[in-house]
Amino acid sequence: MEDTVSAGYSSGRGFLRRFRIDLLVLVVSCCIFLPLVVSPPHLMDDVDAVQAQIARNMLQSGDWVTARLDGIAYLEKSPLIYWIMAVSFKIFGVHDWAARLPLAIINIALCWVTARFAMWAFDRRAGVYSGTILATCIGIFLFTRILIPDAALTLTIVLALWSFLRLLDDSERRRTTWFLVLYISLACGLLLKGLIAAVFPIAIAAIYLVITRETSLRELAKRIRPLSGLALLLLIAAPWHILATIRNPPYFDWTMHSNPGEYHGFFWFYFLNEHLFRFLNLRYPRDYNTVPRLWFWLLHFVWLFPWSVTLVAAFRNSYRPVSRAGKTRLLALIWIGFVLLFFTLSTTQEYYSLPIYPALAMLLGSDLATREKYPWSGRLVLSLILGTSLCAIVFLLAYNAHATVHGDISNALTQNPDMYTLSLGHMSDLTLHSFAYLRLPLVLAGCGLLIGIIATLRARRTVAVVAGLALMMIVFIQAARLALVAFDPYLSSKALAEALNRSEPGLLIEGDAYYAFSSVFFYTNKSALLWNGRSNNLEYGSSAPNAAHVFIDDNTLKSLWSSERRTYLLIYGSDLPRLKDLLASEFKVVASSGGNYLLTNQ
Structure with a gap:
């Protein structure tokens, strides 16, 4: 009887300790991410407003399969992040903060799951340190301030790899739960960022098993249940891929295009162009840049600051897979090395390595947890x-x-x-x-x-x-x-959108690719003609047979501008001299903001 009471008391104390750790990590994470939901006050041009507008278009059109911008198919990204934002719009209404709220919650969940992973692998103090390090490093703020799915992708990778270790653990009692977490995480990752969401965890786990030889193939299959897991994964992820392929089939018009067969449908663009050709730096169109490889590696000391000053020391700990801590450190090391090597051989943006931040945070946190005094x-x-x-x-x-x-x-x-x-x-x-x-x-x-x-x-x-x-x-x-x-007028065109909403109805033209003034489209919910805007991420979809006719050239602009119809033009300030030469007619400045202009012909 006394043992039962003692065990219950100990269990209660353990729960309270875990609750305090959870609360501490959640408070720190909320202090970082929740203010970003409402401030800066407006969505930025480029990716930020584009992602939100795609979600709104899905909600309004009822087409949850094909993402569209201005009537053009946007085929390069998986849809789950749009679905999540669209659900937020459905619940809270279409607001910029409603678009940002899901990402803030995902970031907080990422820090909490990382803390829990470290607590399971090491101890409570390592859990607090790991979650705090991830929440407060510079990189997590810089690369989650815009609406991109990489933090959500990172969360699915953390859950998948933690599930993998727990399924291998002989003391694990909730194998069915972690089996479900593993394959649901992989499926959600596929719907967030494509094939790398499965390639990363599977490759990392495979390398870990080759190094450790922790279990036989028969025992591994018994614990991971690959056939059942694959069936669950396909049940979740396959329907969208199949529907997107069916609804966006190849189209070959040998008379309209100088390059026959330019539009190959969804399957070619998504699986070959966006995955294989992007990896080989052959993607079409080439509307991206790449960070030099050396800087891609060294800048992690900046992205992990202020915690990166002990990063070298953290790598000196034991990686022998003889304990749960050693196994987790080894997995984290493989995790970091594989992702960095993958992008070193491919194209790189600064934020591409975001999936390794939880692994680095756990290595740093577990190292600091063993030190009474800071080095x-x-x-x-x-x-x-x-x-x-x-x-x-x-x-x-x-x-x-x-x-x-x-x-x-x-x-x-x-x-x-x-x-x-x-x-x-x-x-x-x-x-x-x-x-x-x-x-x-x-x-x-x-x-x-x-x-x-x-x-x-x-x-x-x-x-x-x-x-x-x-x-x-x-x-x-x-x-x-x-x-x-303070940068809001420069990075967002909300002021121009407000001026357009106050103006008389008329035809809207944008003087560049859709991304240039994307916040105007979100805050006005209007479509526009794109003057010399057939480029970047809409270039491929513009060749589809069902694409909206929104792209115009210089002659069409001149004709529309000289007509009696009221016409508005969004344009960069740097393009004004060329516009004056082209139109050779008067125009009125409706509003200006951030060095850019909203003009009208009347």
Whole structure:
């Protein structure tokens, strides 16, 4: 009887401890991600508003199979992220914050699952550290501030690999639960990001098994149940792929195209062009850039900052698969190496390596959990970096102390369109004077850095340093969020959309590819003619037989502009001189924002 009571009491205490850990990780994650739901206030042009508009189009049209923009099939992405946003719109209404809410919840869930994984593999302290590290590193903020599915993909990979380890664990009692989690995660990943969502976990698990020889093939099949799992995976993921192939078949018109057979339907574009040819850097159209391989690797010290200062030390722990901790470290090492090698051999964007962040966070967290005192080398490096950064902020504030600001921040920026195919390309637009518009974010960032410096120099115990650095990053990321608010007129065309909504009805033309003013389409829910916009992600779909006729050339623009019909034109400020030469007629500026214009012919 006493043993039963004692066991119940111990179990109750264990539950309370786990609850406190869960609560702590959730609070830190919510402080990072929930403010981003409502601020910056508007969706940005390019991918941000495009993703939201696709979700709205699906909801309004009832076509949940083929994503469309402006009446053109958008075939390159899997649909689950659009479905999730569309459901959010259905529940809360079509708002920018409703588009962002699912991603914020996914990010919070990712940090919590990573903490739980680390807690299971190592101990409670490692769980807290791992979840906190993932939530507060620079990269997770930078690469989830826009509506892309990579954080959701990462969540499915974490769940799949954790399920794999749990199914191999002899002490695991809930095998059916983890069997379902494994294959449902793989299926959801396929519907989020395509084949790599299955390639990554399967390849990582296979390499792990080859190295460890942990179980026989018969026992492995008994635990993982590949045939039943494949049936479940196909039941979830196959219907969309089949329907998308049927509804977007190949079309060959030998008379209309200079390149016969240019449109090959969904199957060719999605499976060959988007997967194989993108990997080989042969994708059509080539509307993307790639980060140099060396920088792709080295920049992880930036994306994982401030925790990356102990990254080298974290790799010195034992990876022998003789314990649950050793097995998890080995799996994490294979996980990191395979993903980095995969993208090293392929095209790379800065955020492509996001799936390895949980593995890195667990290695860092488990290492710090074994240290009573924070490594002195880490404190030294952190102090130098944080001190230098604080000096840079003081310099920028002093440099712009008497600077005057006129209008929005676009007046102090440069434009480097060649860099915009990179995720962080707009950072190249910054000038020294532009920081005059960012005084409050700079002051707040400086306060955050000061917290980090004090924690690094004064605290000795690891738990105190981790707490101080986490608080520093919460403050610093809020400063970055406020900076994005200042950039809002430059990165979003909401002001032009509002002006268009207030204007008399008329024909809308956009002076570039759809992405250029995509936030206008979201906030007005209008379609437009695209002047010289047959490029980038809509170029392939524009050749489909059912594509809307929305692409116009110079002659059509001149004809429409000189007609009696009221016509509006969205255009970059840099294109105004060419427009004046082309039209040779008067036009009225309806509104301007961020250096861009909404014009009308009447």
